[in-house]
Amino acid sequence: MDNFLQQFCQQLINGISLGSIYALIALGYTMIYGIIKLINFAHGDIYMIGAYFGFFATTQLGVGFIPAIIIAMAGAAIVGIIIERIAYRPMRNAPRIAILITAIGVSFFLEYGMILLVSPQPRTFPAVFSPTVYHMGPLVANSQQLVILISALILMVTLSYIVNSTKAGKAMRAVSFDADAARLMGINIDKVISMTFALGSALAAAGGVLVGVYYNSIDPLMGMMPGLKAFVAAVLGGIGIIPGAMMGGIILGVVEAMVSGFLSSTFRDAAAFGILILILLYKPAGLLGKNVREKV
Amino acid sequence: MLRVEDINVYYGAIHAIKGISLDVPDGEIVALIGSNGAGKSTTLRTISGLMRPKTGRIMYDGEDITGVPAHKIVGKGLCQVPEGRHVFANMTVMENLELGAYLRNDKEGIAKDMEAVFEKFPRLLERKDQISGTLSGGEQQMLAMARALMSRPKLLLLDEPSMGLAPLLVKEIFNIIKEINASGTTVLLVEQNANMALSIADKAYVLETGRITLSGTAAELASSEEVRKAYLGG
Ligand SMILES: Nc1ncnc2c1ncn2[C@@H]1O[C@H](COP(=O)(O)OP(=O)(O)OP(=O)(O)O)[C@@H](O)[C@H]1O
Ligand SMILES: [Mg+2]
Numbered sequence: 001m002d003n004f005l006q007q008f009c010q011q012l013i014n015g016i017s018l019g020s021i022y023a024l025i026a027l028g029y030t031m032i033y034g035i036i037k038l039i040n041f042a043h044g045d046i047y048m049i050g051a052y053f054g055f056f057a058t059t060q061l062g063v064g065f066i067p068a069i070i071i072a073m074a075g076a077a078i079v080g081i082i083i084e085r086i087a088y089r090p091m092r093n094a095p096r097i098a099i100l101i102t103a104i105g106v107s108f109f110l111e112y113g114m115i116l117l118v119s120p121q122p123r124t125f126p127a128v129f130s131p132t133v134y135h136m137g138p139l140v141a142n143s144q145q146l147v148i149l150i151s152a153l154i155l156m157v158t159l160s161y162i163v164n165s166t167k168a169g170k171a172m173r174a175v176s177f178d179a180d181a182a183r184l185m186g187i188n189i190d191k192v193i194s195m196t197f198a199l200g201s202a203l204a205a206a207g208g209v210l211v212g213v214y215y216n217s218i219d220p221l222m223g224m225m226p227g228l229k230a231f232v233a234a235v236l237g238g239i240g241i242i243p244g245a246m247m248g249g250i251i252l253g254v255v256e257a258m259v260s261g262f263l264s265s266t267f268r269d270a271a272a273f274g275i276l277i278l279i280l281l282y283k284p285a286g287l288l289g290k291n292v293r294e295k296v
Numbered sequence: 297m298l299r300v301e302d303i304n305v306y307y308g309a310i311h312a313i314k315g316i317s318l319d320v321p322d323g324e325i326v327a328l329i330g331s332n333g334a335g336k337s338t339t340l341r342t343i344s345g346l347m348r349p350k351t352g353r354i355m356y357d358g359e360d361i362t363g364v365p366a367h368k369i370v371g372k373g374l375c376q377v378p379e380g381r382h383v384f385a386n387m388t389v390m391e392n393l394e395l396g397a398y399l400r401n402d403k404e405g406i407a408k409d410m411e412a413v414f415e416k417f418p419r420l421l422e423r424k425d426q427i428s429g430t431l432s433g434g435e436q437q438m439l440a441m442a443r444a445l446m447s448r449p450k451l452l453l454l455d456e457p458s459m460g461l462a463p464l465l466v467k468e469i470f471n472i473i474k475e476i477n478a479s480g481t482t483v484l485l486v487e488q489n490a491n492m493a494l495s496i497a498d499k500a501y502v503l504e505t506g507r508i509t510l511s512g513t514a515a516e517l518a519s520s521e522e523v524r525k526a527y528l529g530g
Pocket of ligand 2: 336337338379455
């Protein structure tokens with residue numbers, strides 16, 4: 001294998017594992033947008049909260065990786081439900097801009113609330129896996145990358161199952177398509193919205209724990225950049241479209257890895273936001289979005 | 297079965313319904329006719345809990361349901377087929393019907409009703425795995441009605457079921473409404489097609505700019521000079 005190809009495949013592995021984290025966060029963005037048309041700018045901070053839940057579960061309770069990720073997901077789900085209940089629900093009929101500003105407020109509240117609570121110091125996420133390195137010919141993947149990939153895959157398959165094949169999932173799709181019609185079916189949209197926040201927050205929390213495992217370091221502002229990137233991923237795939245968020249996340253991760261690998265990692269973020277500009281210019285509905293299907 | 301008592305409904309500052317009272321007796325078809333913007337849809341939306349009246353009362357089955365949220369009203373056997381069908385266009389025909397039965401847990405009963413509904417609407421059976429956004433307007437209307445039937449309504453509110461349909465299809469839909477009523481479901485039917493509505497209704501109300509201006513048996517209204525002039529084309 002020549003050098004270029006080897007480098008390409010290596011960056012593909014790195015990109016897909018980074019991308020699956022973006023995808024996990026992007027899913028929450030897209031689900032929440034799908035259901036209440038809110039860009040939840042606090043979503044990246046839920047991911048941070050999830051990472052801290054995972055951190056305290058491993059360090060204080062001494063549990064292993066799987067219980068830690070489950071605790072983090074459950075904790076973040078509850079936080080997500082509370083945020084919706086307290087901050088967004090009273091604003092349900094307010095102008096969009098007001099809700100958007102509320103979301104930004106919630107984001108600051110979570111970031112600086114956590115700084116107050118756990119200090120701004122980065123924490124070292126305990127190594128829950130022995131760092132094994134696997135060699136596949138000239139390519140290397142480490143155990144963390146595999147864990148990220150497998151966990152993200154399991155979560156996405158589970159989410160697809162919930163959304164496509166369960167009654168609750170059907171209710172979610174119904175509310176997101178036409179809330180009034182859904183109410184006429186007897187669907188309690190408040191409950192469905194809570195459930196959507198719970199699911200979206202749980203996925204972001206899983207992403208937070210996985211990043212903790214991958215980079216070993218977490219801090220209260222860690223959600224800002226990945227939050228924005230995941231937003232780009234959701235827009236890239238078509239906001240409101242679940243498979244779009246998965247696809248957008250992976251593509252974004254791979255592009256970033258390629259840019260860091262072949263150009264320079266200083267261009268990484270520029271590439272991500274360049275993608276956002278391109279998509280907004282040429283395909284504003286996203287890769288999987290149909291062009292302009294505004295409801296009447 | 298349903299009694300609407302002097303309701304007033306607003307959209308912000310717009311006073312859309314100005315003191316309407318209606319009586320829908322058990323087992324009948326009651327028609328509510330009126331031209332565009334008269335407030336027919338608003339009346340139905342208020343009855344089914346999508347909107348709240350500012351004043352007045354809605355009694356259903358001996359119970360005051362004023363201000364009860366829409367999703368709870370469906371469970372009481374009052375179901376609305378909204379204007380413009382509002383099928384879940386991104387889902388299959390089957391999924392739409394399953395959503396119609398959302399509040400029910402009796403698997404066998406649901407399966408049986410599904411069969412009954414397909415018998416009533418054979419076109420839906422042929423298309424049961426089709427995405428419903430690709431159905432024709434008439435088929436979507438049938439789906440919207442079938443979906444409502446899946447909740448086993450005692451009272452069915454229909455908002456302009458004939459809208460945008462070819463005459464032959466309108467006839468078919470109206471026949472089905474008669475059938476549904478004959479099998480024991482009370483119907484409150486909103487229509488601009490006054491002719492058709494009066495031909496199947498027992499009783500009717502005429503609504504004009506938020507007020508009831510006429511009411512009586514369908515036969516009385518059909519022969520009334522005023523109604524003939526305004527709604528029946530002469
Ligand atoms: N969402 C809304 N916001 C403000 N005003 C509204 C709204 N919906 C309806 N209206 C007003 O309320 C009045 C009654 O409307 P409604 O839709 O109930 O009429 P309708 O009799 O159903 O008419 P159509 O036959 O055209 O369906 C109209 O004057 C309309 O402009
Ligand atoms: Mg109307």
